[in-house]
Amino acid sequence: MTPTTKKAAIIGGGVIGGGWAARFLLNGWDVAVFDPDPEAERKIGAVLDRARASLPALYDRALPPEGALTFCDSLVDALQGADWVQESVSERLELKHKVYDQIAAHLPEGGFIASSTSGFKASDLAANGAPVVVVHPFNPVYLLPLAEITGEPELRAKALPVVQSIGMSPLEMHAEIDAFIGNRFQEAIWREALWMIKDGIATTAQIDDAMRMGFGLRLAQMGLFETYRLAGGEAGMASYMEQFGPSLHWPWSRLTDVPDLDAALVQAISDQSDAQSGHMTIARMETLRDDNLVAILRGLRRTGSGAGGVITAHEESLDSDGEIDGLPVTQRRAVPVTWTDYNGHMNEAAYLELGTWATDGLMKLVGADDAYVASGKSFFTVDTRIRYLGEVHRGAVLTVTTQVLEGAGKKMKLFHRILKEDGSLAATIETLMLHTDLNTRRACLPEPAVAEALETLAAAHAGRDAPGAGGSVGQRN
Ligand SMILES: CC(=O)CC(=O)SCCNC(=O)CCNC(=O)[C@H](O)C(C)(C)COP(=O)(O)OP(=O)(O)OC[C@H]1O[C@@H](n2cnc3c(N)ncnc32)[C@H](O)[C@@H]1OP(=O)(O)O
Ligand SMILES: NC(=O)C1=CN([C@@H]2O[C@H](COP(=O)(O)OP(=O)(O)OC[C@H]3O[C@@H](n4cnc5c(N)ncnc54)[C@H](OP(=O)(O)O)[C@@H]3O)[C@@H](O)[C@H]2O)C=CC1
Structure with missing residues (x-):
């Protein structure tokens, strides 16, 4: 453990404790788990595999190196040197109190316990x-x-930055209510769904379709109030409320009533659920859920909407990339499943995408950054040659170094090396860019600061070997 590595103690390693362990580990924290369940290690291993296959795929930059995971035989061992204690034991108040008594005796001065509870105040x-x-x-x-955060203000203030540092979006609540905000909504929806089944109005499959084919798609990006604002048209929110306000008094929902979960209702729901999804294992459904979440979240990244903005902000906080063999690292990232194809490896188009991100990295390095582009100047690609040298699979972490072969006048010629984790070459990309005026859409000279930075890099990289550069399609070296 390096001196700067932080440690999280995970007390209770089930569905949620396992998820916390994975999030901390993949953000570079060491993690110690205590859970008396003899199956805990196997269960957390499965969660971790799923997390490794999905979380890094949200980012266009590699997460920090994974921390070390240990399983402890005692709660005290797990707490040793912990910077964060996350309690995720079963949802029983007396159990939680018992566990807190044991933890409190071993907390350092100023230490505290973060609870994953779904509903206790x-x-x-x-x-x-x-x-x-x-x-x-x-x-x-x-x-x-x-992550909904409630409790004493000084503890909330301590918890908030830690939660943020592992890529989460803390929602600090000042009011104390049972079940917080998210679960209050989920319960309202759950009650309506139960009534619809009990009253024979809809099946489990119809209810799920009503969400995923319709309003569910809106909720992930704009939430409730922004969605309704649009529903009000140009007249906005007030108009929406005026139009749909009266329906609140009509019997559209049965929210105040709770159906009795008698044996018949439970049987009807589990039969319908089996008919709907029984052909898939839970593990298969979890993988599907994760792949879909990655695709949705990556879509939201493009506009910064909803949870997409959290990912970009976290990515910006990750360490910059440094150098390898005297060449700047312009990209380092994990290969998402969406980059792979029917041959079971990274598709050719993804190499070009990686190359464009690396080119962006180099442009930033010479000062051709977002502000420069906004000022009306940029580089356009006019020619590219990719050599595919080694297969790459889902989850591999690729590093791109960039050599400036030419950087004078309007022209910038780059040679990207795509390296695998063992240092071997997966591909090279040679690309010619022309500096362009975004108003006239014609080639022009860069601003002096950019020209100078580019010439300096070109001079520093001059004389180095660049195997395969300058060749034509089909030429091996
Ligand atoms: C970062 C990114 O933005 C990446 C991208 O995705 S870019 C999107 C894909 N690329 C494009 O859309 C570019 C399409 N091309 C263009 O728009 C135009 O070629 C351009 C605006 C870039 C330049 O057009 P232009 O102003 O008429 O330049 P032009 O006078 O033809 O060429 C300037 C110089 O580059 C050279 N050049 C132009 N195209 C070239 C090519 N394909 N290969 C080699 N040299 C080339 C010319 O010979 C000329 O050289 P000299 O100054 O030594 O004579
Ligand atoms: N599931 C969900 O979707 C969500 C759950 N939560 C909350 O997270 C918490 C955990 O829930 P979840 O992960 O689903 O439950 P699980 O049942 O999957 O996991 C709880 C784990 O805690 C273990 N445990 C029991 N007693 C102790 C103890 N004294 N010390 C250490 N570990 C112990 C259990 O072991 P054993 O099985 O042997 O008893 C079990 O492995 C709950 O408070 C829940 O409300 C929050 C958000 C969502």
Whole structure:
């Protein structure tokens, strides 16, 4: 463990504790787990595999090197040297109190416990005097950024930056309510769904379709109020409320009523659920869920909407990339499943995409950054040759170094080397760019600062070997 590596103690390693463990580990923290369940190690291993296959794929930059995972035989061992304690034991108040009593005796000065509880108030959790703050995540913890934080203000203030540093979006709540905000909504929806089945109105499959084919797609990007604002048209929110306000008094929903979960209702729901999804294993559904979440979240990244903005902000906080063999590292990232194809490896188009990100990295390095582009100057690609040298598979971390072969006048010729984790070459990309005026759309000279930075790099890289550069298609070396 390096001196700067932080350590999280995960107390309770089930669905949620496993998700926390994965999120901390993949963000470079060491993690110690305590869970008396003899199956905990196997279960967390499965969660971690899923997290490794999905979380890095959200980012266009590699996450920090994974931390070390240990399983402890005692709670005290797990707490040793911990900078963060996340309690995720089963949702029983007396169990949580018992666990807090044990933890509190071993907390350092100023230390506290973060609880994953789905519904208990922080003040109820802290009733015996242990310093507890609610940090309520959503499953899968390693992909969904929301963490609802409630409790004493000074504990909330301590928890917030840590949660943010592992790529989550803390939602600080000042009011104390059971089940916080997210679960209050989920329960409202759940009640309506139960009534619709009990009343024979809809099946489990119809209810799921009503969400995923319709309003569910809107909620992930704009939430409720922005969505309704648009529903009001140009007249906006007030108009929406005027138009749909009266329906609140019509019997559209049965929200105040709770159906009795008698044996017949439970049987009807589980039969329908089996008919709907019984052909898939839980593990298969979890993989599907994660792949879909990655695709949706990556879509949201493009506009910065909803959870997409959290990912870009976290990515910007990750370490810059440094140098390899005297060449700047212009990209380092994991290969997402969407980059692979029917041959089971990274598709040719993805190499070009990686190359364009590396070119962007080089442009930033010489000062041709977002502000420069906004000022009306940029580089356009006019020619590219890619040599595919070694197969790459999902999850591999690729590093791109960039050599400036030419950097004078309007022209910038780059040679990207795409390296695998063992240092071998996966591909090279040689690309010619012309500096362009974005108003006239014609080639022109760069601004002096950019020209100078480019010439300096070109001079520093001059005389180095660049195997395969300058060749034609089909020429091996
Ligand atoms: C970072 C990114 O933005 C990456 C991208 O995705 S870019 C998108 C894909 N690329 C494009 O759309 C570019 C399409 N091309 C163009 O728009 C135009 O070629 C351009 C605006 C870049 C330049 O047009 P122009 O102003 O008429 O330049 P032009 O006078 O023809 O050429 C300037 C110089 O480059 C050279 N050049 C132009 N195209 C070239 C090519 N394909 N190969 C080699 N040299 C070339 C010319 O010979 C000329 O050289 P000299 O100054 O030594 O005589
Ligand atoms: N599931 C979900 O979607 C969400 C759950 N939560 C909350 O997270 C918490 C955990 O839930 P979840 O992960 O689903 O539950 P799980 O049942 O999957 O995991 C709880 C784990 O805690 C273990 N455990 C029990 N007693 C102790 C103890 N004294 N010390 C250490 N570990 C212990 C259990 O072991 P054993 O099985 O042997 O008893 C089990 O492995 C709950 O508070 C829940 O409300 C929050 C957000 C979402």
